[in-house]
Amino acid sequence: MVRLAARSLSAVRVYDCAMENLDTLEAAQSKFDDIxxxxxxxxxxxxINKLAKAKELDSSLILLIxxxxxxxxxxxxxxNEVKDIMYHIYKVTRKALKSMAPPEIKLLKYLLNMADxxxxxxxxxTAFPPGAGHAVKDATALYTTPKELHKxxxxxLDAYQLNKQETDLVEARQMSDPMVIQRLFVLKETIExxxxxQNNVLDEKDEEFKTEPESVD
Structure with a gap:
């Protein structure tokens, strides 16, 4: 049954590779093809569950799914059979993601709960580690890279657009809260x-999610 989805999806461009280097994209695509x-x-x-247990269910693969x-x-x-298969894979991936608790999700929960x-x-x-030759100030702090947090x-935001009633990636607040969505857009644009x-990471042709939500008082 899953091979049916593989054949059908082969004709669909499902991933924007503007933000990815070739090695990362190929690795994610290889894992997706295996699934x-x-x-x-x-x-x-x-x-999917084995990938999550091995900490190999990375952001590129999840975004691809x-x-x-x-x-x-x-x-x-x-x-409809293809849709059912992909929905099953999507749901299982989201459930597996919860068990992983990646540091970026913890960091975003922390940032999104800040009103100021x-x-x-x-x-x-302070979420991004210092450059080479500089010691990390707090060994217990959550660190990531701008590119990874951006992904x-x-x-x-993809999850919000896909199903506004089932976005459980942020547990601190419901993703249907306009304030949370607005803060996500602001964080995304700030990182960009x-x-x-400034580090030539963002592709100038990347126009995804350029439309901001309406301002929230």
């Missing part, structure tokens, strides 16, 4: 403008 090549949904679920589900969800040409924009901006600046924000463009 789709499983002989049954049970085998595909086991594959999100985009695959988005590509087939409202398609008028995809068979200046405090949030300062906390964001997780895009993933969360302050950290990624």
């Amino acid at each position: 789709l090549s499983c002989s049954s949904l049970e085998a595909a679920s086991d594959k 999100n985009r695959a589900w988005a590509a087939v969800k409202d398609s008028t040409t995809m068979r 924009p200046e405090e949030r901006f300062t906390a964001l600046a 997780w924000i895009k993933m969360m 403008q302050e950290y990624m463009k």
